[in-house]
Ligand SMILES: Nc1nc(=O)c2c([nH]1)NC[C@@H]1CN(c3ccc(C(=O)N[C@@H](CCC(=O)O)C(=O)O)cc3)C=[N+]21
């Protein structure tokens with residue numbers, strides 16, 4: 001591996017997000033025990049799910065499972081599709097003042113009729129473990145400490161571990177969502193990358209991507225990024241996760257990157273599943289631990 005973040009083409013090294021996330025969760029479990037010994041407080045995470053989208057139910061259950069593995073408390077709030085904005089805001093108001101809750105996550109997307117901006121910003125910024133409210137998003141944009149969104153944070157931890165120093169590298173983020181693309185670009189900028197963000201109106205994103213030492217793809221369009229997008233030896237982080245139906249009727253999870261093409265050209269690449277997804281959940285636990293510390297100890301923190 002050279003300092004430019006590229007390596008000889010051939011077969012890309014697999015980035016083991018699942019293994020990294022497991023180690024991170026064990027480290028957090030240790031922090032939880034130390035924190036309990038010091039304060040007799042167990043960090044608590046509240047997850048709010050409105051409606052019954054089957055994919056969201058899987059994620060939310062997985063989050064609860066991992067929360068328990070880290071020794072934290074998990075509080076699930078499954079609300080019916082018919083929940084009103086007032087009812088949801090009232091619940092967040094109660095969670096904001098509940099001393100047993102240190103982190104609050106409202107699963108997105110919300111059913112139509114509920115305003116995700118109003119709901120996200122009703123969360124106390126100290127408990128906003130998704131980092132999606134204006135206070136934490138603004139802190140990230142200004143380079144100040146705060147809570148960083150879980151998926152971009154997970155991608156950054158993988159990049160720092162597998163690439164090392166990111167300074168001076170060309171990074172491209174494909175997708176400009178508030179949940180992933182924008183905060184990802186901010187984090188890479190903070191690490192000293194030269195950052196390009198491609199979005200729906202970008203002309204010839206493939207030509208821009210071919211310059212990128214680091215390519216982070218977060219569009220939700222399965223198969224968007226083919227081998228021709230990839231600079232030989234680049235590090236590719238695939239955030240996309242789509243369920244596709246195969247000819248035999250079974251379903252399979254795929255990313256936004258055509259994996260079999262990309263792995264022949266990239267230097268290293270995340271698989272789907274087993275890449276970014278498990279890191280998202282581990283970083284949610286990390287953010288909850290950080291929020292509990294700041295709420296209980298009043299320490300100024302950050303990543
Ligand atoms: N407020 C909010 N915050 C989120 O962080 C958030 C959200 N809303 N809405 C939905 C997306 C999606 N998301 C995933 C988390 C874990 C996996 C995950 O663990 N994936 C496994 C596979 C899981 C499976 O088998 O289905 C993997 O990639 O290996 C995937 C996706 C968090 N999201």
Ligand SMILES: [Mg+2]
Pocket residue numbers: 151239241276277280
């Ligand atoms: Mg994810």
